[in-house]
Amino acid sequence: MKTITIGRSSKCDIVVPYEGVSRIHAEISITGNQYIFKDLSTNGSSLGGRMIHNERLAVSPGAEILLANRIPLPWAQVYAQLPLSPANPYGSNDRTSVINANNNVQAGTSVYYSSDSLAIGWGILAFLVPLAGWIMYFCWRSETPRRASQAATCAWWGFGVGILIRILAMI
Numbered sequence: 814m815k816t817i818t819i820g821r822s823s824k825c826d827i828v829v830p831y832e833g834v835s836r837i838h839a840e841i842s843i844t845g846n847q848y849i850f851k852d853l854s855t856n857g858s859s860l861g862g863r864m865i866h867n868e869r870l871a872v873s874p875g876a877e878i879l880l881a882n883r884i885p886l887p888w889a890q891v892y893a894q895l896p897l898s899p900a901n902p903y904g905s906n907d908r909t910s911v912i913n914a915n916n917n918v919q920a921g922t923s924v925y926y927s928s929d930s931l932a933i934g935w936g937i938l939a940f941l942v943p944l945a946g947w948i949m950y951f952c953w954r955s956e957t958p959r960r961a962s963q964a965a966t967c968a969w970w971g972f973g974v975g976i977l978i979r980i981l982a983m984i
Contacts, residue, residue, distance in 0.1 A: 816842040817894050819880065819887075820854075827890045833881030841891055846898055848872050848891075856881040939975025943968040 817826035820838040829838070835854035842849045850872045852858045857866040859879040872878065874897065878886040946968025953961035 815895060816840050817891070826894055827887060829880060829884055829887070831881065831884050833883055835881075838880050839886075841895060843895055843897060844871075848874060848895075848897070850876075850878060850886075854881065858882070858886075935978050936975075939971065939978055942971030943975065946971060 818837050818840055819825055819827045819829060820836050821828065821830060821832075821834045822836040825837060833856055835856060838852070838854040838856075839858060840851045840853060842851075848871070849869060850858075850860070851869040852865050852867055854866075857864050859865070859877075859882045860870060860872065861877050864882065874892070875888050880886060946964045946966075949964035950961045950968065953964060
């Protein structure tokens, strides 16, 4: 099991030169083809908005981890030094604590934290584009009917794309 260290010290595998970051702030290792994050600091780390101190947690690649609640974990450097094997990156029989999307710690489960901010962004966009198109339609329909028709067409296309995204997200 390979482990890398993250911190302010030049002896760490990944150096983060920030005062709030401890000399040896955290360790990341791979166990059962999943990342295990262990906070070793006095200032703690934030995982998905939840503060952790001296805890060992299984995390999904790219999870939102802030060292000292300010500095994002440099995942690109983690991937370079500690790559996962391509087969089943989320499967494991390891009995460690994990954090789920509700920020609840559970011991010995197979629930993994993952940020779905991309899905939230698409949901907002799929709502705002049709809304803006229909508002423009009703504002322009008496003065410039051609422009209003184009705005309504964009609104319907945005509505259709939003439904398609929701269907694809369910699959």
